[in-house]
Amino acid sequence: MNSKKALFHISKRGELPWLKVWLIRGAAILLALLVCSVLTVLVTGLNPFAVYGTMFKGVFGTARKTWVTFQKLAVLLGISLAVTPAFKMRFWNIGAEGQVMVGSLACAAVMITLRNYISSNLLMIVLMLVASLAAGALWGFLPAFFKSRWNTNETLFTLMMNYIAIQLSAFFIILWENPKGAGQIGIINASSELGWLPSLFGQQYLLPILVIALLTVALYIYLKYSKHGYEIAVVGESERTARYAGIKVERVIIRTMVLSGAICGLIGFLLVGATDHTLTTTLVGGRGFTAVMVSWLAKFNPLGMIFTSFLLVFLQLGAKEIASTFFLNESFADILTGVILFFIIGCEFFINYKIEFLKNDRKGA
Amino acid sequence: MESVQNAVRLEKLTKHFGNVVANNAISLELHEGEILSLLGENGSGKTTLMNMLSGIYYPDSGQIYIHGKPVTIASPKDAFAHGIGMIHQHYKLVDVFTATENIVLGLNEKGKLNLKEAGKKIKEISEKYGFEINPDQKIYDMSVSQKQTVEIIKVLYRGADILILDEPTAVLTPQETDKLFAVMRNMQKDGKSIIIITHKLHEVLEVSDRVAILRKGEYIGDVLTKDADQQSLTDMMVGHTVSLNINRPEPVNPTPRLEVKGLTVFDDLGVKRLDDVTFTAYSGEILGIAGIAGSGQRELLESISGLYPISKGEILYHNPKTGCDENLVGKDPMSIQKAGVSMAFVPEDRLGMGLVGSMGMTGNMMLRSWRNGKSFFVDKKAPEQLANTIWKELEVVTPSTNFPVRRMSGGNVQKVLVGREIAQNPAVLMTAYAVRGLDINTSYTIYNLLTAEKMKGVAVVYVGEDLDVLLELCDRLVVLCGGKVSGVVDARTTNKREVGVLMTRVGGNGNEQ
Incomplete structure (x- = not known):
């Protein structure tokens, strides 16, 4: 009997030493750049190195660009940190977009509605912060409550909450529009700068960056060393095991989602209070979803997310730069981003599995 | 030239998992028409070896010969093509399908699906080897042993002449095991070659012609069953002599520790899982819970631990620390645990909830x-x-x-x-299937640990599958059948047959079948 020969066989690997893991990842990035080069030449006829150089310039070309890069990195990282505790619990929170949005909305609301009653900048900022945290937390609490009480599907629930948040913001933007008929609210408290977060060392973006840096470390410690972090890990693994260990699963789900939402609220607060000073419906701009990818790519490790969020911000800003410099449309930049992500995610397969090619020689026959 | 009387010959098969060598250059032969027992401690590489033969793993090096010809087995499909069929520990059946549908499932036959024809063929196979099966019965209506029968017929239907059975008796009653062995002998008479993996030495001696022994990924040797006994096999398996008698001291000063009265529970679907269960566990004794898998053992332990909703009954716990009596019904798992009631449940997948x-x-x-x-x-x-x-x-x-x-x-x-x-340091220690799938050496480690707890005055509740062990380890046995207590017997005076009958009798009401 002669069956068809398989050419190769796929099997799971044991643990690889970290050096090998990073070699595989490095090789994947090199390969991705190579494929991108070939694509660039074929499609645009441009010198690929010039294109890469431009990308780098777009990200770190000037001091201003560098600050923008770090600010964007901080925001994306912050949102990624926010979704991570929920993800570790296997609670698929894809509502970060909306949670940040309501945080921003609450922050703007305080700035606009209370500006005639409060003159202390500090008090104003504290109120903005509290409102943002509370709004984000509420947006996290609702799906968690329904999940723990009636086992609703959290993915759909959090997704739908995004649209509510965006429409709510749209409503209030028209309500507070300035000047009338503009359809936008412009810079809030532009002349008094009431409720604007202070610039450190003359740098407007430094404060939010520092806040996120602190948050990264705090969340790393929270997840790894605290009792809460342990509960989250056990609930994520198996609810049965968690109950067996005396963990109150419902409480952990709600508490973690409130935390997740509150961190999103904090990002909303930073966006309005420190960087943008205005509210638009595109303020979050899809980063609530990009954060999902950042968190997954880093395998839910807050420190790893520094790198993965940097990677995505780099690609995004670099893509914009080459689009404008070479008069390419942004779709081409998206293609390059797609190719690079494909290789980076795809290489995980080679880290987890090995492929054995079968020899076709027949001994002894 | 290859010797023709070998159904299977493995030559220096090696398999690594990461840095662990699961199989190191193992050479093994299965003669035509022979029943070979594969014996070894846990982690000795039996299942890995058989998985390579059935195409689930691919060897790092080495060669497999089937009926004398070198072959490459890269997938279960290849294995089937060479007439190799493996019956795994965990059955892979579709619950809502009938036996026939499951058996023909995945067959790549040309033409229209003809269930009638298939049913006929299944009947023929059953009669030939002495299976008892109704081809039109749905899987969810079947007992564990019937499901196993379906699995075996499935590989026979596909024309396998080399069968591998991985711990087939682990979930069977003694009576069912006897039937399985009779079927195996019929298959042998028909010229099939069979490899059986089991930990139970008396079964090895009863059913096989030859025993091959693995230890820590190495092939130790083989011995004809007629030249072997339990002691010699154990020695070969573990490499040194271990005592085969479980030490069972008399309970010292037993006092009631846990009284379960009229416990009744229902599952999510409203099916009664425990029906008026009453018994008492004493300090300083090991109380065995015997029963066919799924007779309510899990529900019982979970109820006591506070993990299962109780609809009726009392669980009285005499707390030795406070001297008070507490009713555990309605308490949460954490406080039950804190009071000193501990549970180690080893589910089928071994991780599950502990x-x-x-x-x-x-x-x-x-x-x-x-x-x-x-x-x-x-x-x-x-x-x-x-x-x-x-x-x-x-x-x-x-x-x-x-x-x-x-x-x-x-x-x-x-x-x-x-x-x-x-x-x-619990006051009540409940274990379920603590030695499930464990080798002799490790099992004894666990028996000794439990006995040591008993001597410390702990009330040990031992839910087990192996009747021999239940009879040797425990002081008293509660036998469950279909969620009811069908009998409480003294483990020192009862025998396997009596317990086996209690296990299969619809309990309590004298309803003999």
Whole structure:
């Protein structure tokens, strides 16, 4: 009997030493750049190195660009940190977009509605912060409550909450529009700068960056060393095991989602209070979803997310730069981003599995 | 030239998993028309070896010969093409399909699907080998042993002449085991060659012609069954002599510790899982719970631990620390645990609910201690120490205390679980299937641990599958059948047959079948 020969066989690997893991990842990035080069030449006829150089310039070309890069990195990282505790619990929170949005909305609301009653900048900022945290937390609490009480599907629930948040913001933007008929609210408290977060060392973006840096470390410690972090890990693994260990699963789900939402609220607060000073419906701009990818790519490790969020911000800003410099449309930049992500995610397969090619020689026959 | 009387010849098969050598250059022969027992401790590489033969794993090196011809087996399909069929421990059947539908499922036959024809062929196979099966019965209506029958017919239907059975008797009653062995002998007469993996030495002696022994991934040797006895096999398997008698001291000063009265529970679907269950567990004794798998053992232990909703009945616990009587019904798992009632349940997948697969030993020790202390942070030192103690004392095979338990072999996982529960110093220690799938040596380690707990005055509740062990280890036996207590017997005076009958009798009301 002669069956068809398989050419190769796929099997799971044991643990690889970290050096090998990073070699595989490095090789994947090199390969991705190579494929991108070939694509660039074929499609645009441009010198690929010039294109890469431009990308780098777009990200770190000037001091201003560098600050923008770090600010964007901080925001994306912050949102990624926010979704991570929920993800570790296997609670698929894809509502970060909306949670940040309501945080921003609450922050703007305080700035606009209370500006005639409060003159202390500090008090104003504290109120903005509290409102943002509370709004984000509420947006996290609702799906968690329904999940723990009636086992609703959290993915759909959090997704739908995004649209509510965006429409709510749209409503209030028209309500507070300035000047009338503009359809936008412009810079809030532009002349008094009431409720604007202070610039450190003359740098407007430094404060939010520092806040996120602190948050990264705090969340790393929270997840790894605290009792809460342990509960989250056990609930994520198996609810049965968690109950067996005396963990109150419902409480952990709600508490973690409130935390997740509150961190999103904090990002909303930073966006309005420190960087943008205005509210638009595109303020979050899809980063609530990009954060999902950042968190997954880093395998839910807050420190790893520094790198993965940097990677995505780099690609995004670099893509914009080459689009404008070479008069390419942004779709081409998206293609390059797609190719690079494909290789980076795809290489995980080679880290987890090995492929054995079968020899076709027949001994002894 | 190849010798023609070998159905299978393995030549220097080697398989690594990461740094672990699961099989090291193993050479083994299965003669035509022979029943070969494959014997070895847990983690000795039996299942890995058989998985290579059935195409689930691919060997790192070595050669497989089938009927004298060298072959490459890269997938279960290849294995089938060579007439090799494996019956796994966990059945792979579609519950809502009938036996026939399951058997023809995945067959790539040309033409229209003809279930009638298939049913006829199944009847023929059944009559030939002495199976009892109704081809039109749905799987969810079947007992474990009937499901197993379907699995065996499935491979026969596909024309297998080399059968591998991985621990087929683990879930069967003694009577069902006898039937299985009769079928195996019929298949042998028909010229089939069979490999059986089992831990039960008396079964090895009863059914096989020859025994091959593996130890720690190495092939130790083979012996004709007629030249072997339990002691010699054990010695070959573990490499040194171990005592085969379980030490069973008389209970010292037993007093009632846990009284279960009229316990009745229903599952999600409203099916009665426990029906008016009443018994008492005494301090200083091991109370065995016998019964066919799924007779309510799990529900019983979960009810006592506060994990299962109780609709009727009382669970009275005489707390030795406070001297008070407490009713455990309605308390949450944490406070029941704190009161001193501990449970080590080893489910079929061995992880299920007692352990967190992705965590290492330390993380799993923390399942019991994570709440200790007022600090916001977890204390990792004490669990780390406990993990190290268990690692050494119970000889757990793992590269480190942070190695995910999911990736340990089954026996080691159980040592971690049972070791942790004992370390809680419970007043009532409940274990379910604590030695499920464990080799003799490790099983005895666990029996001794349980007996030591009993001598400390702990009320030990032991839910087990192996009747021989239940009869040798326990002081009294509660026999469950269909959620009812069908009898409470003294383990010292009863015998296997009596318990076997109680296990299969619809309990309580004298309803003989």
